Amino acid sequence: MTSRTNRSDEGRTNLATRGPDHLPSSPSSGSQSREEEPQGRTPRSLMRSPTSNAETLDSLEYMLDNLIIVVIGASGDLAKKKTYPSLFDLYSHGYLPEHVVIMGYARSHKTKDELRDQLMPFLSDHGEASKIEEFLSKCMYKSGGYDDRDAFASLHADLLDYEAEQEASTTSNRLFYFAVPPNVFLDAARSIHETAVSPSGWTRIVVEKPFGHDYDSCKELSLGLAELFTEDQLYRIDHYLGKEMVQNLICLRFANEFLEPLWNRNHVQCVLITFKEDFGTQGRGGYFDKSGIIRDILQNHLTQVLSLVAMEPPVRVSGPGHSHYVRDAKVQLLECVPPVTVEDVVLGQYVGDGEREGYLDDPGVPADSQTPTFCSAVVKIQNRRWDGVPFILKAGKALDDRKAEIRVQFKPPPAGSYLFDGPAIPPNELVIRLQPKEAIYLKTNVKAPGLRSAPLQSELDLSYHLRYPDTYNPDAYTRLLLDILRGQQSTFVRDDELMASWKIWTPLLHAIDEGQAAPIPYRFGSRGPAEADELAKSVGFVYSGRYKWKNPAAKI
Numbered sequence: 001m002t003s004r005t006n007r008s009d010e011g012r013t014n015l016a017t018r019g020p021d022h023l024p025s026s027p028s029s030g031s032q033s034r035e036e037e038p039q040g041r042t043p044r045s046l047m048r049s050p051t052s053n054a055e056t057l058d059s060l061e062y063m064l065d066n067l068i069i070v071v072i073g074a075s076g077d078l079a080k081k082k083t084y085p086s087l088f089d090l091y092s093h094g095y096l097p098e099h100v101v102i103m104g105y106a107r108s109h110k111t112k113d114e115l116r117d118q119l120m121p122f123l124s125d126h127g128e129a130s131k132i133e134e135f136l137s138k139c140m141y142k143s144g145g146y147d148d149r150d151a152f153a154s155l156h157a158d159l160l161d162y163e164a165e166q167e168a169s170t171t172s173n174r175l176f177y178f179a180v181p182p183n184v185f186l187d188a189a190r191s192i193h194e195t196a197v198s199p200s201g202w203t204r205i206v207v208e209k210p211f212g213h214d215y216d217s218c219k220e221l222s223l224g225l226a227e228l229f230t231e232d233q234l235y236r237i238d239h240y241l242g243k244e245m246v247q248n249l250i251c252l253r254f255a256n257e258f259l260e261p262l263w264n265r266n267h268v269q270c271v272l273i274t275f276k277e278d279f280g281t282q283g284r285g286g287y288f289d290k291s292g293i294i295r296d297i298l299q300n301h302l303t304q305v306l307s308l309v310a311m312e313p314p315v316r317v318s319g320p321g322h323s324h325y326v327r328d329a330k331v332q333l334l335e336c337v338p339p340v341t342v343e344d345v346v347l348g349q350y351v352g353d354g355e356r357e358g359y360l361d362d363p364g365v366p367a368d369s370q371t372p373t374f375c376s377a378v379v380k381i382q383n384r385r386w387d388g389v390p391f392i393l394k395a396g397k398a399l400d401d402r403k404a405e406i407r408v409q410f411k412p413p414p415a416g417s418y419l420f421d422g423p424a425i426p427p428n429e430l431v432i433r434l435q436p437k438e439a440i441y442l443k444t445n446v447k448a449p450g451l452r453s454a455p456l457q458s459e460l461d462l463s464y465h466l467r468y469p470d471t472y473n474p475d476a477y478t479r480l481l482l483d484i485l486r487g488q489q490s491t492f493v494r495d496d497e498l499m500a501s502w503k504i505w506t507p508l509l510h511a512i513d514e515g516q517a518a519p520i521p522y523r524f525g526s527r528g529p530a531e532a533d534e535l536a537k538s539v540g541f542v543y544s545g546r547y548k549w550k551n552p553a554a555k556i
C-alpha cells in the first residue's frame with residue numbers, strides 16, 4: 001500500500017459529522033424546520049449561534065471554508081441530469097458557500113458557454129433565471145484525459161488560483177465527483193492523488209455505481225482506491241439511500257414502539273421489495289446489456305433497502321462520529337444472507353407489445369442476448385429474527401407501472417378462518433411506497449361501516465403529498481451531496497457492505513453468464529412473467545386481489 005500523503009478527514013474536527021441525517025428543509029417548507037435553514041449564504045454568526053438546532057448548523061461548518069467541486073466527466077449524461085441540477089438545488093437553497101467554484105473536467109473540449117448551453121435545459125425547472133445565471137457564473141470547465149497527470153497538474157494550478165482569490169478562509173476543501181464509467185475510476189483517482197488533492201482542507205471522492213461487475217472485480221477496484229484514499233474520504237453513492245422513504249426507514253422502525261414486537265419471524269409472513277419501471281431501456285440497451293437487471297437494481301438499490309428493512313437496531317443513529325453504526329448493522333445483516341441460487345429466481349426479458357419495441361429490438365442489444373430485464377428473487381436471512389421469512393426482491397423494466405415499494409405482509413390472524421363468516425380475512429400489510437407519491441399505508445381489516453358487519457379490507461393511510469403538502473422534497477442526489485459536504489457517511493456504501501452484497505449475488509450472476517438460467521419472455525406493459533407470481537405464492541405471499549381505494553384528496 002502506498003503512503004497516504006493527502007489529508008484525510010481523520011483527525012479533522014468532527015463538527016462536520018454532526019446533525020440529523022436529512023437535508024434541512026427549504027425556506028418554503030413547514031415552520032417546524034425553519035430555524036435550521038441558512039438564509040441565502042449562511043452567515044458565520046448564524047452558524048455559531050446556540051439555537052436548539054445548533055448541531056445542525058454546526059454540521060454546515062464546511063460553509064465557512066472555500067469549496068471547490070470538480071465534476072469528473074462533466075460532459076456526460078449523469079452530470080447534466082443529476083449532478084449539476086442537484087448542485088444548483090443546494091446552491092439556490094443556500095447550502096453552498098458564496099465563493100464555491102464548480103469545475104467541470106472531461107476529455108471533450110468545451111468552452112464555458114458550451115457547458116452552460118448543455119446544462120441550461122436541466123436547470124431551468126429548478127429555479128429562477130437570475131439564480132441560474134449566478135450559479136452558472138461559478139461553473140468552469142477544463143478538458144483533459146483521466147490518466148493525464150499534466151492535465152491534472154494544470155487543473156490543480158487553476159484550483160490554487162481560485163482558492164487564492166478567496167478571502168473568506170485559508171482552508172479550501174475539494175470534492176471530486178466521479179460521473180464517469182468505472183473503467184476510468186482508478187486512472188482519475190490516481191491522477192487526483194498524485195496532483196490535485198487539497199493542500200489545506202479535506203479531499204473527498206464521490207464514486208457512482210457500478211462498483212465492479214462481480215465480487216472479484218469489486219474487490220480489485222476497492223483495493224485500488226484504498227491505496228489512494230482512506231475510507232473516510234470515499235463516498236460510494238447509491239442514490240436509493242437518498243430517497244425520502246428510504247431515509248425514513250430507520251425512524252419508522254426504531255421510533256415506533258408498536259412495530260418492533262411484530263418485526264420478526266413470529267409475525268411477518270413475507271416481505272416484498274419491488275422496483276418497477278413502465279419504460280424499457282430507451283436506447284441505452286448497449287449499456288444495460290452488460291449489466292442486466294440484477295447488477296442494475298437488485299445488487300445495489302434493493303439490497304440496500306433490504307438491509308435497512310431487516311437490520312438489527314444500530315448502536316446509535318446520529319451524533320458526532322457515529323456514522324459507522326448504521327453501516328455496521330447493515331453489514332451484519334448482509335452477512336446472514338446466503339448466496340441466491342438459480343432455483344431462487346425467475347428471470348424475464350421483455351418483448352414488444354405491437355406498439356412498443358422489445359428489448360432485442362434495441363439497436364445496442366445483441367440479437368441473441370439472454371440478459372434479464374426482470375428478476376424476482378427469494379432472499380433468505382439466516383438469523384434469529386428472520387429465519388424462514390422470505391424476502392422477495394423484484395425488479396423489472398417495461399412493466400405495467402412505475403413504482404418502488406416495500407410490502408411487509410403479516411401472518412393472518414389465528415381466528416381469522418372461523419371467527420368470521422365469509423372469505424378468509426386478508427393478511428395485514430404495511431406498505432412503504434418509495435415512489436412515486438411517497439406513502440406509508442397499513443392494510444387493515446375493519447367492520448364494514450354502517451349496518452353491515454362483515455370484515456372489510458381498508459387502510460390506515462399516510463400519504464405524504466396530503467399530510468405534508470408544502471414540504472420541499474429534494475432529489476436523492478441533492479440530499480446525498482449535502483451529506484458529503486457535511487461528512488455524513490452513513491448514507492453511503494462502505495467497502496465491506498459492498499463486498500457482502502456482491503457475495504450474495506455473484507454466484508447467481510456467474511450462473512446466468514454461463515447460460516444456466518434463461519429469461520422468460522414477457523410482454524411490454526405486463527406485470528412480468530406469471531412464473532414470478534407463482535414463485536411468490538410458493539414461498540407464502542398471499543395476494544388477496546385488488547380492491548378499489550378512494551383517494552381522500554377527492555373529498556377535499
Ligand SMILES: NC(=O)C1=CN([C@@H]2O[C@H](COP(=O)(O)OP(=O)(O)OC[C@H]3O[C@@H](n4cnc5c(N)ncnc54)[C@H](OP(=O)(O)O)[C@@H]3O)[C@@H](O)[C@H]2O)C=CC1
Pocket residue numbers: 272274407431439440441459461462463527533543545546547548549
Ligand atoms: N396512500 C396511498 O396512496 C394508498 C394507496 N392505496 C392504493 O390502493 C390500491 C390497493 O393497494 P395494494 O393492495 O397495496 O396494491 P395492489 O393491489 O396494486 O398490489 C398488491 C400486491 O399484490 C401484487 N399483485 C398484484 N396483482 C397480483 C397477482 N395477480 N398475483 C400476485 N400478486 C399480485 C402487487 O405486485 P405488483 O406490484 O408486482 O403488481 C402488490 O405487491 C392500490 O392502488 C394502492 O396504490 C391504498 C392505500 C393507500
Ligand SMILES: O=C1O[C@H](COP(=O)(O)O)[C@@H](O)[C@H](O)[C@H]1O
Pocket residue numbers: 239277296297404
Ligand atoms: O440506478 C438506476 O436507477 C434508475 C432508477 O432510478 P429512480 O430513482 O428513477 O427509481 C434506473 O432507471 C437505472 O436503470 C438504474 O441504473
